[in-house]
Amino acid sequence: MEPHTLFQQPTTEEIAARLRRIRRAKGWSLGDVELASKGAIKAVVLGSYERCDRALSIKRAIELTTFFDVPFSTLFEDTSENASPNTRQSAAKLILDLRALKSAPSSDRMYIDFTSWIITQRSDWNGEVLSIRASDLSILALLARSDCESVKTYLINHKYLLTGSNLI
Incomplete structure (x- = not known):
């Protein structure tokens, strides 16, 4: 092993x-x-x-x-455009739909808790959407014991992450 x-x-x-x-x-x-x-x-x-x-x-x-x-x-840090999703996200903004997260099942509690923490840390009380950083996605991936791309896909599939097709 x-x-x-x-x-x-x-x-x-x-x-x-x-x-x-x-x-x-x-x-x-x-x-x-x-x-x-x-x-x-x-x-x-x-x-x-x-x-x-x-x-x-x-x-x-x-x-x-x-x-x-x-x-x-x-x-020592890969900051190129070719960097893996774990180290650098594309320039596209990542926007969480807080309305969708509010009605998320308890199995997604980790995402809700983490988002609440970010909102508190940034004093971002907008209430409907939250822009997240590449570092936020990396932390979510770590918490989910996954990689950034898988977490991003999960968030998109569960409509927690707004994309071009479901932007406000």
């Missing part, structure tokens, strides 16, 4: 791809980085890190993330 892991470590290739994504998000070529850093970061070296041809030390990773003005943790 294989032991369960609590989390998945990023691969060196994923870290390298994130480094490249950070640079491109700034709109910089490898040469631009070398110029902007006044030669402190050589284009050929940065390219080697991005291709995984050269090992990236922690010290150098800190220097690079400082130069790019992003948190060091960015290298």
